[in-house]
Amino acid sequence: MKIQVYSEIGKLKTVLLHRPGKELENLTPDILERLLFDDIPYLKVAQEEHDFFAKTLRDEGVEVLYIKDMVVESLENHPEVLSNFLNQFIEESHILSKAVKDAIYNYLANMTFEEIVEKMIEGIRTNEVKLVKNNSIMDMLENEYPFYTDPMPNILFQRDPFATIGRGVSINKMYTDTRARETIFSDYMFKYHPRFENEEIPRYYNRYDRYNSEGGDMLVLNSKTLAIGISKRTDPRAIEHLAGSIFESDETFETILAFNIPKTRAFMHLDTVFTQIDYGVFTIHPLIMKHLTVFEITKENEKIKVTKVVSTLEDILKKHLHTEIKLINCGGDDMITSGREQWNDGANTLAVEPGKVIVYSRNHVTNDMLRKNGITVLEIPSSELSRGRGGPRCMSMPLFREKI
Incomplete structure (x- = not known):
């Protein structure tokens, strides 16, 4: 037990x-x-x-x-759930721009499991992520706040x-x-x-x-x-x-x-x-x-x-x-x-x-x-x-x- x-x-x-x-x-x-x-x-x-x-x-x-270690070990144990994990985090961060969502997904997906969890907790600043496209009003509005995803x-x-x-x-x-x-x-x-x-x-x-x-x-x-x-x-x-x-x-x-x-x-x-x-x-x-x-x-x-x-x-x-x-x-x-x-x-x-x-x-x-x-x-x-x-x-x- x-x-x-x-x-x-x-x-x-x-x-x-x-x-x-x-x-x-x-x-x-x-x-x-x-x-x-x-x-x-x-x-x-x-x-x-x-x-x-x-x-x-x-x-x-x-x-x-430690919760960070437990989540990292969970992902190492089941790496097949990583995509769902990233998408769930991004959706629940209330990001409205599809361009920003795609950029953050790619940004996180290129990290180690430990780096991903650390970055989710510390928050993603807007100057950390480069958008492939930045040509809609929503894309530009997202940049007015210092974080794409808030710290925890x-x-x-x-x-x-x-x-x-x-x-x-x-x-x-x-x-x-x-x-x-x-x-x-x-x-x-x-x-x-x-x-x-x-x-x-x-x-x-x-x-x-x-x-x-x-x-x-x-x-x-x-x-x-x-x-x-x-x-x-x-x-x-x-x-x-x-x-x-x-x-x-x-x-x-x-x-x-x-x-x-x-x-x-x-x-x-x-x-x-x-x-x-x-x-x-x-x-x-x-x-x-x-x-x-x-x-x-x-x-x-x-x-x-x-x-x-x-x-x-x-x-x-x-x-x-x-x-x-x-x-x-x-x-x-x-x-x-x-x-x-x-x-x-x-x-x-x-x-x-x-x-x-x-x-x-x-x-x-x-x-x-x-x-x-x-x-x-x-x-x-x-x-x-x-x-x-x-x-x-x-x-x-x-x-x-x-x-x-």
Whole structure:
């Protein structure tokens, strides 16, 4: 079995990352908002910080895989799919000029598999590709923007394109066009990589499904319960569709909790305000301490049943996890500290085993609180990584955790 995630805290054995590359150097102030970034990270330091993150994982006995390598190995394993791969990428880059499409296809087709994937991620500048013909209005309009295909800086956050749920996956339909192409890589990895192609890995959601969903909103609380955020980027109809797929499978999940969270930048995904760090222990943004609206989704008489519940986070978790709950405020009780450290992903932790988490070192108040509550804290530097507004959980997709 190559895929297994039945909790947020079971000992982490295999994880998928993306080491930041030249896509960060293709960020400019004019396109930051379009590409969902607030600032421009310094690539050299971002890579050093990310390497420290990967080393921290390896030091804990975790197998670290990289999405770029997995896609390259998929193409090497099935070179016959290259033409479809290139055409799909070009079509989903929303290029309107046929001359530009043809030129980009030829440009990429003359590269090695590794160069192709790197170039897709970093973006193709208009001055890199020469058109055979450039005599239509559309051809000339395409040249007014600095890129024929946009960079993919958000691929750093491997949590979002898909989610590992039990022994299957949800290949997500991303909310923005900027991130939509990332799931091409996830799709090809599971279809064609030798590690997965002969495995029976159920797909509970597909990138071609109708409604938006992102992995940062999906938390596997235990083998019976999932938590999914109804956020700006995950549609409630996607949650119901996903629930139906899971309940129709032979999975052990019995309840999906759909948390209605604020649709703001600070509450981008559920995992930016709420992550599990130990048995019954969670780090949270204190602004979700008030009463929450949660929809309990279950299966009854072969149909989906939805029950609306308004209660506290502690009571909701206690009911479904059947244990005492401890909630640790990101930044403590001081609202200024809390707001600052939550903005720098103080609540976005990655558990490598129960009671041991990877966090950003900059969130020192939260980290001290975790230690005082008996949590082993593994700190990583983040002066540049944090500029992307995502923490250790955001940057990682567990593929295999031991059961608890």
